[in-house]
Amino acid sequence: MGHPSRVYxxxxxxxxxxxxxxxxxxVGADVSTVSKHLSVLKNAGIVSDEKRGSQVFYSLRVPCILNFFLCVEEVLKANAAEHSALAG
Amino acid sequence: MGHPSRVYxxxxxxxxxxxxxxxxxxVGADVSTVSKHLSVLKNAGIVSDEKRGSQVFYSLRVPCILNFFLCVEEVLKANAAEHSALAG
DNA sequence: TTGCCGTTTGGCGTAATGGCCAAATGATTA
DNA sequence: TAATCATTTGGCCATTACGCCAAACGGCAA
Incomplete structure (x- = not known):
């Protein structure tokens, strides 16, 4: 986690x-790069994969991970508020 | 984030x-190492610091980050369950 | 089997991170 | 001011992570 591509x-x-x-x-990166990111997420237990035909479909295994992103947004908002407070 | 010391x-x-x-x-690491971790967390807006006397006190600024840890535990539990299912 | 498509893995160069030591900074006390 | 404690910063090295290319793998169709 923590990598922009993976978050995305x-x-x-x-x-x-x-x-x-x-x-x-x-993502706009090389297929191999994306595949490696997915491999990381899979090993971390965050996503699961299912092969159908020649394609592999990934799905989110842990919905609560979204709470994390909500929290991140909150952090960013707090940071923005602080910076504007410093500026003004 | 993502680093054991920082999570701890x-x-x-x-x-x-x-x-x-x-x-x-x-943490059991060098003071400078801990200080750098704290600096990272501070820049990320996750913790805030307050100097009192010669000491600096850090506090958690974003409580929702704890949801993330709960989620991580859930992931680990899911992984453990999967592994035991594979084993058994 | 051959060829193609989608995906994964290995390799390599580069960039970022983590850890310690040493030095610098700031606060406190003598 | 000098000395000391708590913390931060810089330097250096080792380790890890990223991203691309190339090669390998598996499924599908001819």
Whole structure:
């Protein structure tokens, strides 16, 4: 976790399963790079994969991970508020 | 985030403010190392610091980060269940 | 079998991170 | 001011993470 591409992928997977090709197109990196990120998430138990035909579909296994992103947003908002307070 | 020492420190800070010396003793690493971790957490907006006398006290600024740890535990439990299922 | 598509893995160079030591900073006391 | 304690910062080295390319793997169709 903590990597922008992985965060982005998890957010996308929260909307439903996606194949590697879709995630690759969204992230805009090399397929191998995306595959490795997914491998990390899979080993961490955050996503699960299912092979159908020649494609592999990933899905979010731990919905509570989204709470984390909500928290991150809260942090960012707090930071923004602080910075504007410092500026003004 | 994502680093064991930082996770440990955030968990500890969730119980109340701690000075650098306390966190250093708990983590068991060099003071400078702990200070750098705290600096990372501070820049990320996760903790805040307050200097009182010659000591600096850190406190958790974003309680929702704890939801993340609950989620992590859930992930670990899910993983453990899966592994035992594979084994059994 | 051959060829193609989707995906994964290995390798390599580069960038970032973590850890310690040493030095610098700031507060306190003598 | 000098000395001391608590903390931070800089330097250096070892380790890890990223990202791309190339190669390997598995499924599908001809």
């Amino acid at each position: 992928m998890v957010e996308e997977l929260s909307r439903g399963e996606r194949c590697v090709c879709e995630l690759t197109e969204m | 420190m955030v968990e500890e800070l969730s119980r109340g403010e701690r000075c650098v010396c306390e966190l250093t003793e708990m």
